[in-house]
Amino acid sequence: MADRRIARSKVALRDALLTLMSEKSFSAITITEIVERANYNRGTFYTHYENKEGLLDEVISELIDELVETFRAPCGDLDVFRVDELTANSVKIFEHIHGRASVYTTLFRSDVLPVIKEKMFGAIKKLSSEELEQETDSINRELMMVYSIHALMGLVFHWIEGGFQYSPAYMQDQLIRIINWRPTAATTHVKK
Structure with a gap:
């Protein structure tokens, strides 16, 4: 009781x-x-x-723990996780954030925004460095990890700050498309 x-x-x-x-x-x-x-x-x-910061820290810590679990979801108990076989339905991070939209919105509109962003980024970076070993051939592993995490978290932050303009399913689908997109050429708009 x-x-x-x-x-x-x-x-x-x-x-x-x-x-x-x-x-x-x-x-x-x-x-x-x-x-x-x-x-x-x-x-x-x-x-x-002890103080209001301790209360806020608990709020943020619980949210980050949930975020990490949803980030980990596609890997499950696999020894080798193939990014090229990742499906939109297996990506749970957007569902988690959307399910806690009011909390994320409040935190992202507050004066603690830098703290929450830093903790979210740090948690995903720690998880990636401890549990995921990317096959990068000639690419520096650390630089690849930092690039990937910034890209993912930038997408997440943009979505939250934009007021959840798109559904979690749409964001999951777009993330998979972005991960698998390999441009071979780009057009320029230089006038001749």
């Missing part, structure tokens, strides 16, 4: 923080406002968190 009470109070505090962050900057939010919005007291807050 105590575990459920703890979970319920932590959810209420997180929800209160996110609601307040949709109304004002994180730096302007006080612990008093958080506990009043959550309908708890300061003692409950300090039982779980």
Whole structure:
């Protein structure tokens, strides 16, 4: 019973923080406002968190953990994961983000945007460097990994910042098309 009470109070505090962050900057939010919005007291807050940054860190950490799991989903338990055989349905990252759209939107419109972007990028980079070994022939592995992660996260950030203009299924399909696209020529618009 105590575990459920703890979970319920932590959810209420997180929800209160996110609601307040949709109304004002994180730096302007006080612990008093958080506990009043959550309908708890300061003692409950300090039982779980040292400060409001600790609460925000927990919100972001849970989101990042979910993000990492969805990024990992296409690989499953495979020893060798073939990118050229990746299907749109196996890409779950866009479904996760869309399912938590209100949280991502609030964080991306807040003054903690640099923190959330850095943590998202860092988590995917760490996962990629620890669990995925790309066959790159003559390409520097580290540079290829950084390029790939920036491309993926740039696409994700653009989608969130654009207000989820496209469906998760469309984004999954486009990502697969982008990954498999190999241009052989480009036209220029230089006037002669």
